[in-house]
Amino acid sequence: MQLCKVCSEQTPKYKCPACEIRYCSLPCYKRHKDLCLPVEKLPPNAAKDAVCTVADTWSIEDLLHKEDIADVVPLENLQLLGQSKELKDLLCNPHLRELLRAIDSANNKEEAMKAAMQEPLFVEFSDQCLKVVEKEDP
Template sequence: MANAPCTVCGEAAKYKCPACEARYCSVGCCRAHRAEGCMPQAQPAPPAPAAQGTANAGGDNDGNEKGDEEEDAKHRLRPEDLQRLDGSARVKELLADPCNRALIEAVRRDPHPLQAIRALRQQAGFEELARALLCAAGSEDTQR
Protein backbone atom coordinates (compact mmCIF):
# COMPACT_ATOMS: atom_id res chain seq x y z
CA MET A 1 0.00 0.00 0.00
CA ALA A 2 2.89 2.35 -0.70
CA ASN A 3 0.55 4.28 -3.03
CA ALA A 4 -1.76 5.36 -0.19
CA PRO A 5 -1.35 9.08 0.55
CA CYS A 6 0.16 10.39 3.77
CA THR A 7 -2.62 11.82 5.97
CA VAL A 8 -0.37 14.74 6.91
CA CYS A 9 1.33 15.90 3.70
CA GLY A 10 -0.29 13.86 0.92
CA GLU A 11 2.94 12.21 -0.32
CA ALA A 12 3.07 8.44 -0.88
CA ALA A 13 2.86 6.81 2.56
CA LYS A 14 5.11 3.94 3.57
CA TYR A 15 3.94 3.52 7.15
CA LYS A 16 0.74 3.44 9.15
CA CYS A 17 -0.07 4.48 12.70
CA PRO A 18 -0.47 1.38 14.88
CA ALA A 19 -3.23 3.07 16.89
CA CYS A 20 -5.54 4.45 14.18
CA GLU A 21 -4.02 3.11 10.95
CA ALA A 22 -3.63 6.61 9.51
CA ARG A 23 -0.99 6.55 6.76
CA TYR A 24 2.20 8.64 6.92
CA CYS A 25 5.44 8.91 4.97
CA SER A 26 8.09 9.97 7.48
CA VAL A 27 9.01 10.38 11.12
CA GLY A 28 8.17 14.07 10.86
CA CYS A 29 4.69 13.35 9.54
CA CYS A 30 4.23 10.67 12.22
CA ARG A 31 5.07 13.23 14.90
CA ALA A 32 2.71 15.77 13.33
CA HIS A 33 -0.05 13.15 13.19
CA ARG A 34 0.39 12.32 16.87
CA ALA A 35 0.51 16.00 17.80
CA GLU A 36 -2.85 16.51 16.04
CA GLY A 37 -4.46 14.03 18.42
CA CYS A 38 -4.32 10.49 17.07
CA MET A 39 -7.60 8.68 17.72
CA PRO A 40 -7.04 4.97 18.35
CA GLN A 41 -9.40 2.64 16.57
CA ALA A 42 -12.05 1.09 18.75
CA GLN A 43 -11.68 -2.62 19.10
CA PRO A 44 -14.73 -4.61 17.99
CA ALA A 45 -16.96 -5.62 20.86
CA PRO A 46 -16.83 -9.33 21.69
CA PRO A 47 -19.88 -11.27 20.55
CA ALA A 48 -22.60 -11.60 23.15
CA PRO A 49 -23.05 -15.05 24.64
CA ALA A 50 -25.97 -17.03 23.20
CA ALA A 51 -27.63 -17.15 26.61
CA GLN A 52 -28.19 -13.38 26.54
CA GLY A 53 -30.09 -13.66 23.27
CA THR A 54 -32.58 -16.08 24.83
CA ALA A 55 -33.08 -14.02 27.98
CA ASN A 56 -35.63 -11.93 26.14
CA ALA A 57 -37.47 -14.84 24.54
CA GLY A 58 -40.94 -13.73 23.59
CA GLY A 59 -39.73 -10.13 23.90
CA ASP A 60 -39.91 -7.38 21.36
CA ASN A 61 -36.67 -7.72 19.42
CA ASP A 62 -38.50 -7.20 16.13
CA GLY A 63 -40.18 -4.11 17.53
CA ASN A 64 -36.84 -2.67 18.64
CA GLU A 65 -35.30 -3.27 15.23
CA LYS A 66 -38.27 -1.63 13.53
CA GLY A 67 -38.05 1.30 15.95
CA ASP A 68 -34.33 1.63 15.22
CA GLU A 69 -34.99 1.67 11.48
CA GLU A 70 -37.65 4.34 11.89
CA GLU A 71 -35.32 6.40 14.08
CA ASP A 72 -32.52 6.05 11.51
CA ALA A 73 -34.87 7.12 8.72
CA LYS A 74 -35.71 10.33 10.61
CA HIS A 75 -32.02 11.25 10.67
CA ARG A 76 -31.05 10.34 7.12
CA LEU A 77 -30.01 13.17 4.88
CA ARG A 78 -32.25 14.02 1.97
CA PRO A 79 -30.83 14.99 -1.44
CA GLU A 80 -31.39 18.68 -0.69
CA ASP A 81 -29.45 18.31 2.59
CA LEU A 82 -26.56 16.74 0.69
CA GLN A 83 -26.60 19.61 -1.80
CA ARG A 84 -26.35 22.13 1.05
CA LEU A 85 -23.42 20.18 2.51
CA ASP A 86 -21.73 20.07 -0.89
CA GLY A 87 -22.08 23.83 -1.22
CA SER A 88 -20.71 24.67 2.24
CA ALA A 89 -17.25 26.22 2.07
CA ARG A 90 -16.85 25.85 5.86
CA VAL A 91 -17.59 22.11 5.76
CA LYS A 92 -15.12 21.67 2.90
CA GLU A 93 -12.48 23.61 4.83
CA LEU A 94 -12.97 21.47 7.95
CA LEU A 95 -12.96 18.24 5.95
CA ALA A 96 -9.66 19.21 4.33
CA ASP A 97 -8.01 18.86 7.74
CA PRO A 98 -6.35 15.41 7.97
CA CYS A 99 -7.12 15.25 11.69
CA ASN A 100 -10.85 15.66 11.06
CA ARG A 101 -10.72 13.02 8.33
CA ALA A 102 -8.97 10.63 10.75
CA LEU A 103 -11.65 11.27 13.38
CA ILE A 104 -14.42 10.57 10.87
CA GLU A 105 -12.69 7.36 9.81
CA ALA A 106 -12.41 6.31 13.47
CA VAL A 107 -16.18 6.86 13.88
CA ARG A 108 -16.87 4.93 10.67
CA ARG A 109 -14.89 1.95 11.91
CA ASP A 110 -16.25 2.01 15.46
CA PRO A 111 -18.80 -0.74 16.20
CA HIS A 112 -20.78 1.84 18.22
CA PRO A 113 -20.59 5.02 16.10
CA LEU A 114 -23.11 7.05 18.11
CA GLN A 115 -21.10 6.50 21.29
CA ALA A 116 -17.92 7.41 19.44
CA ILE A 117 -19.49 10.63 18.15
CA ARG A 118 -20.69 11.56 21.63
CA ALA A 119 -17.19 11.03 23.01
CA LEU A 120 -15.54 12.96 20.19
CA ARG A 121 -17.91 15.91 20.59
CA GLN A 122 -16.02 16.69 23.80
CA GLN A 123 -13.10 17.76 21.58
CA ALA A 124 -13.34 21.34 20.32
CA GLY A 125 -12.20 20.52 16.77
CA PHE A 126 -14.69 17.70 16.27
CA GLU A 127 -17.49 19.74 17.84
CA GLU A 128 -16.75 22.55 15.38
CA LEU A 129 -17.03 20.06 12.50
CA ALA A 130 -20.26 18.58 13.90
CA ARG A 131 -21.86 22.02 14.26
CA ALA A 132 -20.77 23.04 10.75
CA LEU A 133 -22.27 19.84 9.32
CA LEU A 134 -25.54 20.30 11.22
CA CYS A 135 -25.76 23.96 10.25
CA ALA A 136 -24.97 23.33 6.58
CA ALA A 137 -27.49 20.48 6.39
CA GLY A 138 -30.16 22.75 7.80
CA SER A 139 -30.61 20.77 11.00
CA GLU A 140 -32.45 22.46 13.81
CA ASP A 141 -30.54 20.29 16.29
CA THR A 142 -27.35 22.34 16.69
CA GLN A 143 -27.49 22.67 20.47
CA ARG A 144 -26.23 19.19 21.46
Protein backbone atom coordinates (compact mmCIF):
# COMPACT_ATOMS: atom_id res chain seq x y z
CA MET A 1 0.00 0.00 0.00
CA GLN A 2 1.32 3.42 -0.95
CA LEU A 3 1.36 6.28 1.59
CA CYS A 4 1.16 10.03 1.13
CA LYS A 5 4.67 11.41 0.48
CA VAL A 6 3.94 14.45 2.65
CA CYS A 7 2.35 13.09 5.83
CA SER A 8 3.19 9.38 5.40
CA GLU A 9 -0.14 8.51 7.06
CA GLN A 10 -2.94 8.31 4.50
CA THR A 11 -3.38 6.64 1.12
CA PRO A 12 -2.60 9.22 -1.57
CA LYS A 13 -5.47 10.22 -3.84
CA TYR A 14 -3.73 12.95 -5.83
CA LYS A 15 -0.54 13.49 -7.79
CA CYS A 16 1.32 16.80 -8.02
CA PRO A 17 1.32 17.83 -11.69
CA ALA A 18 4.73 19.47 -11.37
CA CYS A 19 6.83 16.86 -9.55
CA GLU A 20 4.49 13.86 -9.57
CA ILE A 21 4.71 13.02 -5.87
CA ARG A 22 1.52 11.53 -4.47
CA TYR A 23 -0.36 13.24 -1.62
CA CYS A 24 -3.63 12.64 0.22
CA SER A 25 -5.29 15.99 0.92
CA LEU A 26 -5.38 19.75 0.48
CA PRO A 27 -3.41 20.38 3.70
CA CYS A 28 -0.69 18.04 2.45
CA TYR A 29 -0.67 19.77 -0.92
CA LYS A 30 -0.30 23.15 0.79
CA ARG A 31 2.65 21.85 2.83
CA HIS A 32 4.22 20.33 -0.27
CA LYS A 33 3.79 23.23 -2.71
CA ASP A 34 6.38 25.40 -0.93
CA LEU A 35 9.04 22.76 -1.55
CA CYS A 36 7.78 21.48 -4.88
CA LEU A 37 10.43 21.33 -7.54
CA PRO A 38 9.14 20.39 -10.99
CA VAL A 39 10.64 17.33 -12.60
CA GLU A 40 11.78 17.62 -16.17
CA LYS A 41 9.81 15.27 -18.39
CA LEU A 42 11.88 12.91 -20.52
CA PRO A 43 10.76 11.91 -24.00
CA PRO A 44 8.97 8.52 -23.87
CA ASN A 45 11.84 6.51 -25.37
CA ALA A 46 14.53 8.29 -23.31
CA ALA A 47 13.39 6.63 -20.09
CA LYS A 48 14.37 3.21 -21.48
CA ASP A 49 17.92 4.37 -22.14
CA ALA A 50 18.35 6.43 -18.96
CA VAL A 51 20.69 5.10 -16.31
CA CYS A 52 21.05 6.86 -13.00
CA THR A 53 24.66 7.71 -12.25
CA VAL A 54 26.20 9.75 -9.47
CA ALA A 55 29.07 11.91 -10.68
CA ASP A 56 32.38 11.43 -8.92
CA THR A 57 33.52 14.99 -9.67
CA TRP A 58 33.60 16.36 -6.09
CA SER A 59 36.27 15.87 -3.51
CA ILE A 60 35.66 16.00 0.22
CA GLU A 61 37.56 19.31 0.33
CA ASP A 62 35.09 20.80 -2.18
CA LEU A 63 32.14 19.94 0.03
CA LEU A 64 33.41 20.85 3.48
CA HIS A 65 34.67 24.11 4.97
CA LYS A 66 36.29 23.73 8.40
CA GLU A 67 34.82 26.98 9.74
CA ASP A 68 31.29 25.72 8.96
CA ILE A 69 31.61 22.37 10.71
CA ALA A 70 30.38 21.82 14.24
CA ASP A 71 30.72 18.02 14.24
CA VAL A 72 33.58 16.40 12.38
CA VAL A 73 33.11 13.02 10.74
CA PRO A 74 36.28 11.05 9.96
CA LEU A 75 37.24 11.17 6.28
CA GLU A 76 37.06 7.37 6.03
CA ASN A 77 33.42 7.46 7.12
CA LEU A 78 32.59 10.25 4.65
CA GLN A 79 34.12 8.22 1.84
CA LEU A 80 31.69 5.40 2.69
CA LEU A 81 28.85 7.65 1.49
CA GLY A 82 30.05 7.26 -2.09
CA GLN A 83 30.09 3.49 -1.73
CA SER A 84 26.58 3.11 -0.32
CA LYS A 85 24.21 1.37 -2.73
CA GLU A 86 21.24 2.55 -0.65
CA LEU A 87 22.30 6.19 -1.01
CA LYS A 88 22.94 5.82 -4.73
CA ASP A 89 19.46 4.31 -5.12
CA LEU A 90 17.89 7.21 -3.22
CA LEU A 91 19.80 9.72 -5.36
CA CYS A 92 18.18 8.26 -8.47
CA ASN A 93 15.00 10.05 -7.35
CA PRO A 94 14.78 13.36 -9.25
CA HIS A 95 12.67 14.95 -6.50
CA LEU A 96 15.41 14.28 -3.93
CA ARG A 97 18.09 15.67 -6.24
CA GLU A 98 16.03 18.85 -6.72
CA LEU A 99 15.56 19.19 -2.94
CA LEU A 100 19.33 18.90 -2.48
CA ARG A 101 19.97 21.49 -5.19
CA ALA A 102 17.45 23.84 -3.57
CA ILE A 103 19.16 23.53 -0.19
CA ASP A 104 22.58 24.04 -1.75
CA SER A 105 21.51 27.18 -3.59
CA ALA A 106 19.37 28.65 -0.77
CA ASN A 107 20.42 31.94 0.78
CA ASN A 108 19.24 30.71 4.19
CA LYS A 109 20.43 27.10 4.34
CA GLU A 110 19.15 26.58 7.87
CA GLU A 111 15.59 27.46 6.84
CA ALA A 112 15.92 25.37 3.68
CA MET A 113 17.02 22.38 5.79
CA LYS A 114 14.09 22.85 8.18
CA ALA A 115 11.69 22.89 5.24
CA ALA A 116 13.34 19.86 3.62
CA MET A 117 13.06 17.89 6.87
CA GLN A 118 9.28 18.02 6.39
CA GLU A 119 9.68 15.87 3.27
CA PRO A 120 9.70 12.14 4.09
CA LEU A 121 12.03 11.45 1.16
CA PHE A 122 14.63 13.91 2.50
CA VAL A 123 14.30 12.44 6.01
CA GLU A 124 14.91 8.98 4.56
CA PHE A 125 18.00 10.31 2.73
CA SER A 126 19.43 12.05 5.81
CA ASP A 127 18.78 8.98 7.99
CA GLN A 128 20.61 6.80 5.46
CA CYS A 129 23.57 9.24 5.40
CA LEU A 130 23.78 9.14 9.19
CA LYS A 131 23.53 5.36 9.21
CA VAL A 132 26.52 5.16 6.84
CA VAL A 133 28.79 7.70 8.57
CA GLU A 134 27.98 6.58 12.11
CA LYS A 135 28.72 2.93 11.37
CA GLU A 136 31.06 1.53 13.99
CA ASP A 137 34.12 -0.35 12.74
CA PRO A 138 33.99 -4.00 13.92
